[in-house]
Amino acid sequence: MHLLSPELLFVISILAGFIGAMSGMGGGVVLIPALTLLGLDIKHAIAISIVSVIATSSGAASAYVRDGVTNLKVGMFLEMFTILGAIVGATVTLASGDQGLFIAFGVVLLFSAATLFLRPHDKGYLHRQDGMSRWLELHGNYYDHAAGETIQYRGRLSYVGGPMMFGAGFIAGLLGIGAGALKVLILDLAMGLPAKVSTTTSNLIIGVTALAGTSIYLVAGLIDPGIAAPVILGVVAGAFMGTRLLKRLTNTHVRRFFLVVLLIVGVEMLLRGFKVI
Amino acid sequence: MTGSQDKPTQPANTVPPGADAGQQIPQQEHVMELLIGYLLLAGVLASVTLLIVGLVWQKIISGHFTLNYLISGMNLFQFVTADFRTLLGGASFGPRIFVNLGIAALLLTPFIRVVASVFFFALAERNWKYTLFTLFVASVLTYSLFLR
Numbered sequence: 001m002h003l004l005s006p007e008l009l010f011v012i013s014i015l016a017g018f019i020g021a022m023s024g025m026g027g028g029v030v031l032i033p034a035l036t037l038l039g040l041d042i043k044h045a046i047a048i049s050i051v052s053v054i055a056t057s058s059g060a061a062s063a064y065v066r067d068g069v070t071n072l073k074v075g076m077f078l079e080m081f082t083i084l085g086a087i088v089g090a091t092v093t094l095a096s097g098d099q100g101l102f103i104a105f106g107v108v109l110l111f112s113a114a115t116l117f118l119r120p121h122d123k124g125y126l127h128r129q130d131g132m133s134r135w136l137e138l139h140g141n142y143y144d145h146a147a148g149e150t151i152q153y154r155g156r157l158s159y160v161g162g163p164m165m166f167g168a169g170f171i172a173g174l175l176g177i178g179a180g181a182l183k184v185l186i187l188d189l190a191m192g193l194p195a196k197v198s199t200t201t202s203n204l205i206i207g208v209t210a211l212a213g214t215s216i217y218l219v220a221g222l223i224d225p226g227i228a229a230p231v232i233l234g235v236v237a238g239a240f241m242g243t244r245l246l247k248r249l250t251n252t253h254v255r256r257f258f259l260v261v262l263l264i265v266g267v268e269m270l271l272r273g274f275k276v277i
Numbered sequence: 278m279t280g281s282q283d284k285p286t287q288p289a290n291t292v293p294p295g296a297d298a299g300q301q302i303p304q305q306e307h308v309m310e311l312l313i314g315y316l317l318l319a320g321v322l323a324s325v326t327l328l329i330v331g332l333v334w335q336k337i338i339s340g341h342f343t344l345n346y347l348i349s350g351m352n353l354f355q356f357v358t359a360d361f362r363t364l365l366g367g368a369s370f371g372p373r374i375f376v377n378l379g380i381a382a383l384l385l386t387p388f389i390r391v392v393a394s395v396f397f398f399a400l401a402e403r404n405w406k407y408t409l410f411t412l413f414v415a416s417v418l419t420y421s422l423f424l425r
Contacts, residue, residue: 006342055324058317058386066314068307076394076407079414087421207387208414214384215421219352226344229328229376232383236325
């Protein structure tokens with residue numbers, strides 16, 4: 001039995017949305033550990049978190065898509081894989097034991113921390129395309145306001161990116177998170193898209209992926225409206241504030257801050273998984 | 278990668294600063310971007326508004342924000358129609374229906390985005406490849422939202 005009042009849920013969710021927006025990984029990474037620490041069982045926490053992921057993803061994607069940076073075709077192609085992954089992931093969660101979920105969460109967080117050391121490739125984006133990527137029309141351009149020029153790009157290795165996105169969708173559905181770090185990694189390093197296109201397209205994919213996972217948790221009766229309502233409102237408010245602050249901070253500050261958060265939460269979840277604490 | 282390899286690739290990515298970026302994007306695609314962008318924004322705003330109305334109403338009538346009920350074994354469409362059925366059955370109009378509709382609006386936001394994309398790729402762009410891909414995503418989502 002948890003002792004979470006709507007007011008407390010709202011405050012925790014503001015914090016989770018705030019940190020999630022600054023890190024670019026969404027609120028789930030902080031929300032799920034916090035909810036479980038306060039007595040909610042991990043499956044309910046995962047189910048509530050994945051609903052809030054739809055809100056933060058849709059809110060952010062609305063601006064990115066209108067700016068013309070998001071590549072809708074890349075997004076639509078990869079969503080075919082992520083939604084299937086999310087449905088399988090959420091189904092596995094329903095059948096899993098709690099300890100295994102804590103361990104999986106800890107491992108994914110520590111892996112995400114490691115990805116912060118990877119630098120986005122910036123050696124040019126007009127790759128020689130393989131036949132499949134050309135057939136899929138995975139190319140585009142966007143106007144970079146900071147650089148004051150139009151960046152053109154061609155995506156590659158779609159036959160690698162698609163199946164890998166199934167894995168990212170699986171983790172999103174399994175753990176109730178956006179799994180944005182993994183999606184950006186695939187778009188950026190495997191498919192060779194510019195960093196801005198990768199992050200904004202990942203954001204668009206996250207919403208649909210989270211919906212696929214949510215549908216499984218909804219039918220399983222794990223979405224409690226009394227908990228979901230204050231969490232959605234808090235995460236949206238926190239994400240709004242986090243995005244505003246993000247514009248004033250340097251990338252290095254954000255990276256350092258988020259690295260610390262990921263390491264602490266990741267180790268804490270692993271220790272709980274192994275019943276050390 | 279060596280520094281000498283970087284030099285020729287960089288200018289190849291860019292268009293001169295004076296060029297009009299708007300001309301690079303086909304008009305139809307830009308309409309699609311605006312449509313999807315505003316659909317997503319409207320969905321989130323509708324959801325947040327409904328949830329706030331529901332919770333504030335709950336606070337006014339009961340003195341607290343706590344809502345104690347579970348959705349058990351219902352898919353999205355059953356979840357939405359269940360409340361309308363109770364209303365039609367003569368039950369009073371309360372905060373619960375606003376909270377339920379707020380959650381439903383949020384869940385429907387990405388779903389409607391995908392359905393709108395199907396029509397756009399099919400009717401405006403006449404891109405059958407992407408109509409098929411989008412239709413696949415829409416079908417899987419519809420199936421999962423009808424699961425029971």
